[in-house]
Amino acid sequence: MPEDAPRSDGTRDTSTRDSLAARRGLDAPVYAPAEDSGLLAEAAVEHARGATLEVGTGSGWVAERVRTESDATRVIGSDVNPHAARRARDRGVEAVRADLLGPFRDGALDTVLFNPPYLPTDPDNEWDDWQEAALSGGESGRDLIEPFLDDLPRALAPDGVALLLVSSLTGFADAVEYAVDAGFRAETVAEESYPFETLSILALRHRE
Numbered sequence: 001m002p003e004d005a006p007r008s009d010g011t012r013d014t015s016t017r018d019s020l021a022a023r024r025g026l027d028a029p030v031y032a033p034a035e036d037s038g039l040l041a042e043a044a045v046e047h048a049r050g051a052t053l054e055v056g057t058g059s060g061w062v063a064e065r066v067r068t069e070s071d072a073t074r075v076i077g078s079d080v081n082p083h084a085a086r087r088a089r090d091r092g093v094e095a096v097r098a099d100l101l102g103p104f105r106d107g108a109l110d111t112v113l114f115n116p117p118y119l120p121t122d123p124d125n126e127w128d129d130w131q132e133a134a135l136s137g138g139e140s141g142r143d144l145i146e147p148f149l150d151d152l153p154r155a156l157a158p159d160g161v162a163l164l165l166v167s168s169l170t171g172f173a174d175a176v177e178y179a180v181d182a183g184f185r186a187e188t189v190a191e192e193s194y195p196f197e198t199l200s201i202l203a204l205r206h207r208e
């Protein structure tokens, strides 16, 4: 979400957020693919194999690319937003409504992809709709990343890989530390810098 300049306290101006949301088609209820989606898709096409889940699939654009361009044998998209699950299905992606990894069986996933909502957001400015579900990572920016990492060790197959998009706005070092504490080796496999943030793709594998 590169163009949306943070304030000095790390939170964001809501008018900028609203114009960003409009440009991204978020006055519609589903996140429109952007630079972050593209970076995740490129890495996922290279790394995905076996049973693959894209958490927070949004429009299903990333999942569709993975389905058609990678070694994945089955690709599922999930999203807490029912409009997103429907949009992804319309695109031909197998998609379900789900909260993070909740419904997925232990060790069932060879590859997990997640471009999380990550904008640090002042609690007084939360706006309680599908835009918020797509963009806001709470005060730290990590409100979705941390519960995802808490449950990932359970759902990811022993030799599986998860690709997680992390923005510098979210606190790259904090996200890596949390992943390591959850039991993963973390390696940066893609990175792109924009005027207000750097986006990285972390590849996470169980530590032996």
Ligand SMILES: C[S@@+](CC[C@H](N)C(=O)[O-])C[C@H]1O[C@@H](n2cnc3c(N)ncnc32)[C@H](O)[C@@H]1O
Pocket (backbone or CB within 6 Å): 031, 032, 033, 034, 036, 037, 038, 040, 055, 056, 057, 058, 059, 060, 061, 062, 078, 079, 080, 081, 084, 098, 099, 100, 115, 116, 117, 118, 133, 134, 135, 144
């Ligand atoms: C930044 S958008 C990414 C959309 C798409 N993956 C892409 O890259 O274009 C984040 C997505 O996560 C979804 N999401 C938010 N909270 C979630 C949760 N608890 N469980 C599953 N999906 C969630 C949002 O609805 C939104 O579609």
